[in-house]
Amino acid sequence: MPDPAEFDNLRVVLVATRNPLNLGAAARAMSNFGFLRLRVVNPYDLAFREARSAVGASELLARAEEYKEVGAAVSDCSLVVGTTAVRSREVRHSLRPLKQGARLIHKEFRSSRVALLFGSEKVGLSNEALSHCHWLMHIPTREDHPSMNLGQAVAVCLYELTRDSRSLPEPAKLQLASADESERLTSVLLEALRTCGYLHPESATLTDTKVRRLVRRLRLSAQDAEVWVGMLRQILWKLRSGK
Amino acid sequence: MPDPAEFDNLRVVLVATRNPLNLGAAARAMSNFGFLRLRVVNPYDLAFREARSAVGASELLARAEEYKEVGAAVSDCSLVVGTTAVRSREVRHSLRPLKQGARLIHKEFRSSRVALLFGSEKVGLSNEALSHCHWLMHIPTREDHPSMNLGQAVAVCLYELTRDSRSLPEPAKLQLASADESERLTSVLLEALRTCGYLHPESATLTDTKVRRLVRRLRLSAQDAEVWVGMLRQILWKLRSGK
Numbered sequence: 370m371p372d373p374a375e376f377d378n379l380r381v382v383l384v385a386t387r388n389p390l391n392l393g394a395a396a397r398a399m400s401n402f403g404f405l406r407l408r409v410v411n412p413y414d415l416a417f418r419e420a421r422s423a424v425g426a427s428e429l430l431a432r433a434e435e436y437k438e439v440g441a442a443v444s445d446c447s448l449v450v451g452t453t454a455v456r457s458r459e460v461r462h463s464l465r466p467l468k469q470g471a472r473l474i475h476k477e478f479r480s481s482r483v484a485l486l487f488g489s490e491k492v493g494l495s496n497e498a499l500s501h502c503h504w505l506m507h508i509p510t511r512e513d514h515p516s517m518n519l520g521q522a523v524a525v526c527l528y529e530l531t532r533d534s535r536s537l538p539e540p541a542k543l544q545l546a547s548a549d550e551s552e553r554l555t556s557v558l559l560e561a562l563r564t565c566g567y568l569h570p571e572s573a574t575l576t577d578t579k580v581r582r583l584v585r586r587l588r589l590s591a592q593d594a595e596v597w598v599g600m601l602r603q604i605l606w607k608l609r610s611g612k
Numbered sequence: 613m614p615d616p617a618e619f620d621n622l623r624v625v626l627v628a629t630r631n632p633l634n635l636g637a638a639a640r641a642m643s644n645f646g647f648l649r650l651r652v653v654n655p656y657d658l659a660f661r662e663a664r665s666a667v668g669a670s671e672l673l674a675r676a677e678e679y680k681e682v683g684a685a686v687s688d689c690s691l692v693v694g695t696t697a698v699r700s701r702e703v704r705h706s707l708r709p710l711k712q713g714a715r716l717i718h719k720e721f722r723s724s725r726v727a728l729l730f731g732s733e734k735v736g737l738s739n740e741a742l743s744h745c746h747w748l749m750h751i752p753t754r755e756d757h758p759s760m761n762l763g764q765a766v767a768v769c770l771y772e773l774t775r776d777s778r779s780l781p782e783p784a785k786l787q788l789a790s791a792d793e794s795e796r797l798t799s800v801l802l803e804a805l806r807t808c809g810y811l812h813p814e815s816a817t818l819t820d821t822k823v824r825r826l827v828r829r830l831r832l833s834a835q836d837a838e839v840w841v842g843m844l845r846q847i848l849w850k851l852r853s854g855k
Contacts, residue, residue: 402754508644518641522767524761567847604805
C-alpha cells in the first residue's frame with residue numbers, strides 16, 4: 370500500500386453522524402485503505418461511543434479527534450472538500466466527480482493537509498458546513514437512486530484516493546507451455562482420437578491440423594499442459610489395453 | 613450513468629451471507645451503481661428476510677434469485693470471478709487487483725454474462741465456490757488490515773466497474789463457453805478419468821475440484837468446448853466398450 374506519510378495528510382471529517390454502524394464502517398474503510406486520521410464533528414453521542422467497538426478499527430476510533438464545529442475541525446487544512454449526493458446544489462460550489470476530484474486532492478496532500486467532509490445520513494452537509502468547503506465532490510451514481518450509504522461512500526472515496534497511488538504489481542505471470550509441450554499434448558490427444566475411432570484416416574491431415582490449432586488455443590500454462598498430457602496418456606493406455 | 617443493457621449482464625452473487633445489514637448494503641450499492649441483478653446462494657434465512665427492507669433497494673432484493681449451490685447460480689455465466697481479501701491463496705487461481713480485473717470483466721460483459729462472487733463475512737469463499745471461478749480479484753488494501761466489510765467491498769467493486777464506463781474497450785469477439793458448457797466438459801472428462809483409473813476413489817472430491825479448475829482455466833470458446841466434449845465422449849465410449 371501507499372506511502373503512509375502522504376496519507377497522513379488526509380483528515381476524514383464525519384459531520385453529525387447518527388448511526389454508530391456507519392461511524393464504525395467509515396473507520397474500518399479508513400483503516401483498510403491506510404488513512405488513519407479521523408475527525409468527528411458533533412456526532413450523536415451514543416453513536417460515537419458505540420462505534421468505538423468497530424471491527425478492526427477501534428484504535429483509529431479511540432484516537433479520533435472530536436470537534437464542536439466544522440470550522441475548528443478543518444482549521445489546519447489547506448484544502449477542504451465536501452461530499453454530496455446532490456447534483457445541483459443551490460450553493461455556488463464547483464462540483465467534481467470523484468475521479469477528477471481525487472486527482473486534485475492527490476496533488477494537494479503531497480505537501481499539505483486536506484479535509485474530506487461527509488455529512489449526516491439524513492441531510493448531508495449543512496449550508497454552514499458547506500461554507501467551509503473549497504469545492505464539492507460526488508460519486509457518479511444512478512439518477513434514480515443517487516444517495517449512498519455513508520460507510521460505503523467513505524470506502525469508495527478512499528479507494529479512489531489510493532487507486533493510482535502506486536503502480537501495482539501485475540499478477541504473477543504463468544509460465545505458458547512451450548510449443549514443444551503443446552505438441553506433446555497434441556500428439557497424445559491425436560493418438561487417443563485415432564485409437565477410439567474419432568479420426569478417420571482419409572481426412573487425417575486436415576484433422577491433425579484442426580486438433581493442433583485446438584490445443585494451441587487453450588493457452589495452457591506449462592504446469593497444466595503436463596497434467597493434461599498425464600491424463601491423456603492414462604486414457605490412451607487404457608484404450609489400448611482394452612482392445 | 614452507463615448503459616443499463618450492458619450492466620444487465622452482471623450477476624452479483626452473494627454466497628452464504630450471514631448479516632442482513634450486509635445483504636441490504638450490498639443491494640443498495642448495486643442499486644446506486646445500476647447493477648440490478650442479485651443472486652444469493654444459501655444466505656442465512658433470517659438475514660435474507662430481514663434484508664428485504666433495505667433502504668432504497670427493496671425491489672432489487674425482492675427480485676433476487678435464490679440458489680442452493682454456487683454451480684447453479686453461475687450456470688448461465690461465461691466468466692465467473694471470485695473476490696478475496698487473501699493475497700496468497702494456496703489454490704492456483706490468478707489473482708488480479710480490482711483495477712485490472714474490472715477491465716477484463718468489462719470486455720466480457722459487453723457480450724455475455726459475468727458472475728461476481730462475494731463470500732461470507734467470516735470465511736470468504738469456500739474451496740468449492742472457488743472451484744467455479746475462472747480467476748480471483750482483490751481490492752488493494754493495507755497489509756495490516758486487508759479484510760473489508762462485505763457491503764463496502766461490493767460498493768468499491770461496482771464503483772470500479774462503472775468508473776470508466778464511457779470509454780469501454782471493444783467487446784470480445786468470441787462467444788465464450790458458459791459455465792454450463794464448461795461443466796459438461798468437466799463431467800465427461802471426470803468420467804473418462806474414472807474409467808481409466810486416473811482418479812482414485814479415496815481422493816475423488818479433491819480431484820473433482822482440481823479438474824474443474826483445470827477446465828475453467830482453458831477459457832474455451834463455446835465452439836471449442838463442443839468439440840472437446842465430442843472428442844471426450846467418443847473416447848469414453850471406447851473406454852467403456854473395450855472393457
